[in-house]
Amino acid sequence: MSTLLDVEDLVVDYPVRGFHRYPVRALRGVSIDVRPGECLGIVGESGSGKTTLRRAVLGLAPVASGSIRLKGQDIVRLSRGGRRRLADKIQVVLRDSDRSLDPTLTVETALAEPLRAQRVPAAAAARRVRELLDQIGLPAGAGRRLPREFTGGQRQRLAVARAMALSPELIICDEPVAALDPSSQAAVLDLLVELQNTTGVAYVFISHDLALVRQASHRVAVMEHGEVVEQIGGDRVPGPRHGCPSRQFSTASVPEPTLRGCRPGPRGQDRCCPRARWRGPDRPMTPRPGSRRGGRPACRPRWS
Template identity: 60%
Template sequence: MSTSAVSEKPLVSTLLDVKDVTVDYPIKGFRKEPFRALKGVSLDIRPGETVGLVGESGSGKTTLGRAVLGLAPVTGGSITYRSQEISQLGRKARRALSSEIQVVFQDPYTSLNPSLTIEQILAEPLTVRNVPAKEAGKRVRELLDQVGLPSGSVDRLPREFSGGQRQRIAIARALALDPRLIVCDEPVSALDLSTQARVLELFKEIQERTGVAYLFVSHDLEVVRHLSHRVAVMYHGEIVEWGDGDQVTARPEHPYTQRLFLAAPVPDPVRQEQRRAERRRLELEQREADLQAGAVA
């Protein structure tokens, strides 16, 4: 009965729909105005799609990821997942959602409990769902295989692994329940360059095989460009540019995205010199435009 509403919709529809979401964090102290981390943000994610979310520190990109995960207090707007409102769920209903929406955090050093073995970490989401121990063990080995780690690592502790390997373990944990959406919060920022490239390939490969969708949060336009079908750029708690990945990351239209694009140094001395000149020209232009706008107003 409840299924008919969903099946009437076209086959290709929205997996996650974020509409005018605001998030306020209370500030300590009597009668202090709360801090508004998100000021009415809207985007949508389709099944099997990667949506990149770019911004600098304090832009609210991580907060949006946490709001989708139910870890940030949503004070306005709506987040619908498969046509059901999830922004104000209680803890119990949230737990039921955990097989649908998962997470990979930035810091592979603190996202794994240092006192649990890899098997315990990966089996945990399964055992709380009463999966028999034997089956869970089988699934753990399957997961390790999927992320390219030897199955002999089950009895080892996180500290015995390098940053890249730990991030693979965190990815395996996110995959344990076969989710449809994974929120990736700067998953490669703490990794070395070559490790970063391999982990990104892993993300891509998993998506092509399982059809999982990603909300991919990063400060790096290049990383986002590599992985995202569509890209949103955040600045001061708002989305300033939102559209096709290639266009936003290579031919940005919003002045902030343009600045962001030109600020990243190119690994080529000759082209970097040109980009530097271009950036200075743009800064000058934008400053003049601001001044004129101020004069008109």
């Protein structure tokens, strides 16, 4: 199968102001590929380079070296006009739907805006908008409403519909469900999978949650410190794989409280707070009732 998007040895350096300041290297030789009709998941901690990779593919980050090929065409050095002509091939869905929808425009106008930018006739644009609303499960009358009249999950579906307006071949989803509740997350993920099955669009699904990435992706690339450290098979089958660096992302991202400066002492007591009880290495210490100094708990919990 031919490759739709091919990123090879991509290096991105951000300049730093000041005298004798060296640039900050955000990506260090990243290489990925996306096939037509495939969903490639990219997972990693904050600061690992996921968003920088998205910006580089969209032409928004300074590429120092490497190549980004879309259907064999190198798009790194394209002009602004060349990038504009790629709008019907590459689209993006961001985490915040308010950045994709103008709050002063109706839904119908917002969805028709990319079509009118490509000089699509008004009648054809109106038909396409009604088709998009039907695909995302909203009635045709919803086009006359403003974005603030919808819920967060519905606004995110409208952002997906806006990205699908030009029938692109690749959509980059940068944490599209991170700001939604679990039920809305499942609805948006089901919509993305359904649109991929019906239209054959390819996705680059960026997230820090490995469970969501494995649910929606065929393959998963794990990023760390600006590099792709591992690529594993997703196959849209949930469940972690042991022995890989990505296992740390499969657990819940809820921190466990510990106590600042506390460590175990003799007879199960804490050295900095004699009344605190040591409950083992896997459970935080909790001060006993009445253990206070100056009206505050002797051992203050902190999030690590």
